[in-house]
Amino acid sequence: MQVFGPRTFTIRVPATSANIGPGFDVVGLSLSLYLTVTATLASPTAWHGPGASNVPHPPPIPKLTYTGEGADEVPLDPYKNLTTRVALYVLRCAGISAFPENLTIHAHNEIPFGRGLGSSGAAVVAGVLLANALGSLDLPPARMLDHALMVERHPDNVTAALVGGFVGSYLRELDPAATQAASVPLSEVLPEYPPDAGPDWGRYPPVPPVGIGHYVRFGWAKEIKAVAIIPRFELSTARAREVLPESYSRKDLVFNLQRLAVLTTALAQSPPDPGLIYEAMTDRVHQPYRSALIPGLPEVTSTITPSTHPGLLGICLSGAGPTILALAVDGFEKIAEDARAIFRTRDIEVDWKVLDIVQEGSSTVQS
Numbered sequence: 001m002q003v004f005g006p007r008t009f010t011i012r013v014p015a016t017s018a019n020i021g022p023g024f025d026v027v028g029l030s031l032s033l034y035l036t037v038t039a040t041l042a043s044p045t046a047w048h049g050p051g052a053s054n055v056p057h058p059p060p061i062p063k064l065t066y067t068g069e070g071a072d073e074v075p076l077d078p079y080k081n082l083t084t085r086v087a088l089y090v091l092r093c094a095g096i097s098a099f100p101e102n103l104t105i106h107a108h109n110e111i112p113f114g115r116g117l118g119s120s121g122a123a124v125v126a127g128v129l130l131a132n133a134l135g136s137l138d139l140p141p142a143r144m145l146d147h148a149l150m151v152e153r154h155p156d157n158v159t160a161a162l163v164g165g166f167v168g169s170y171l172r173e174l175d176p177a178a179t180q181a182a183s184v185p186l187s188e189v190l191p192e193y194p195p196d197a198g199p200d201w202g203r204y205p206p207v208p209p210v211g212i213g214h215y216v217r218f219g220w221a222k223e224i225k226a227v228a229i230i231p232r233f234e235l236s237t238a239r240a241r242e243v244l245p246e247s248y249s250r251k252d253l254v255f256n257l258q259r260l261a262v263l264t265t266a267l268a269q270s271p272p273d274p275g276l277i278y279e280a281m282t283d284r285v286h287q288p289y290r291s292a293l294i295p296g297l298p299e300v301t302s303t304i305t306p307s308t309h310p311g312l313l314g315i316c317l318s319g320a321g322p323t324i325l326a327l328a329v330d331g332f333e334k335i336a337e338d339a340r341a342i343f344r345t346r347d348i349e350v351d352w353k354v355l356d357i358v359q360e361g362s363s364t365v366q367s
């Protein structure tokens with residue numbers, strides 16, 4: 001057991017918009033809405049680090065409070081809350097069996113739940129950073145990504161949330177043993193530990209294989225902003241993935257690949273060319289299948305165009321939806337209000353925000 005003085009860690013993770021049209025499960029963009037997690041260790045705090053044999057029973061339970069988006073539905077039990085469950089997973093991968101004593105955690109969240117703005121990815125990344133800070137693990141970003149990918153298994157949101165900016169990523173083909181290790185059920189990665197668990201808390205969770213995810217940051221023309229048009233209903237990513245087919249025609253795959261190849265460079269060019277970008281943000285892999293879950297989606301993306309809305313560059317579903325992402329250099333209010341009018345014809349109310357693309361990614365500050 002080690003004993004430390006009082007410390008506070010402030011962790012800030014941005015929202016993300018994944019896919020940007022054709023880049024399903026590949027590209028992500030980090031946006032200026034944040035999940036902020038403040039963890040305070042009172043003095044003195046006992047730390048049951050690797051090899052500790054004196055973890056008290058029941059193990060220490062942090063006090064968790066939460067404000068902002070999702071406050072009325074998020075669990076405050078640290079063994080159920082996504083951020084703290086992920087933190088405990090990462091700590092246990094490092095051989096640290098329990099949270100330290102005298103730990104209080106407050107989360108303030110600006111990212112609406114289940115809207116396609118990466119709230120779950122942000123919660124997962126916050127959990128990884130929390131463990132990294134609490135356990136002084138000193139994990140490099142690539143290893144943090146490995147841990148995040150054991151929980152959120154598509155890399156687009158978590159990579160953009162972690163490193164910031166406009167990012168493309170892939171999951172490496174792992175050898176058979178590593179593939180098996182990386183595909184264990186989520187319930188083994190994030191078991192809901194009972195507070196009265198026994199001395200060794202059962203089996204330790206599977207440690208992520210090294211090098212699951214790889215990424216590259218693309219350029220971004222800084223005059224481009226994101227208009228997020230956010231319907232007032234939730235659509236879980238899991239539900240929006242269930243409606244996708246298992247296989248695609250060559251024609252549809254080529255359609256998306258052509259557009260994605262152009263898009264990743266076109267969004268870095270200044271001034272950006274709407275003639276190139278609008279078409280490059282169209283998709284045949286996920287949006288057509290999701291439109292049944294998001295009434296008004298095809299109408300919004302096909303009637304709001306650069307010629308009807310000067311300043312618009314392109315428009316697509318944000319992540320798994322239901323938020324619509326419009327990339328634009330001007331005319332933000334007209335784009336958003338016209339989308340609102342279309343959604344209203346379907347009895348759907350929306351909120352909208354003009355967001356910046358943030359290049360910094362996630363951060364941890366100690367005080």
Ligand SMILES: Nc1ncnc2c1ncn2[C@@H]1O[C@H](COP(=O)(O)OP(=O)(O)O)[C@@H](O)[C@H]1O
Binds near residue numbers: 107114121237319
């Ligand atoms: N800050 C958070 N703390 C705890 N759990 C969260 C947080 N943000 C999101 N979640 C969990 O993730 C769920 C939403 O994830 P998901 O369906 O992937 O939608 P999205 O990531 O598009 O917002 C929420 O219902 C909640 O269970």
Ligand SMILES: N[C@@H](CCOP(=O)(O)O)C(=O)O
Binds near residue numbers: 026115117319321
């Ligand atoms: N590529 C994923 C992205 C999900 O993003 P989210 O913000 O909706 O969680 C998908 O399209 O399913």
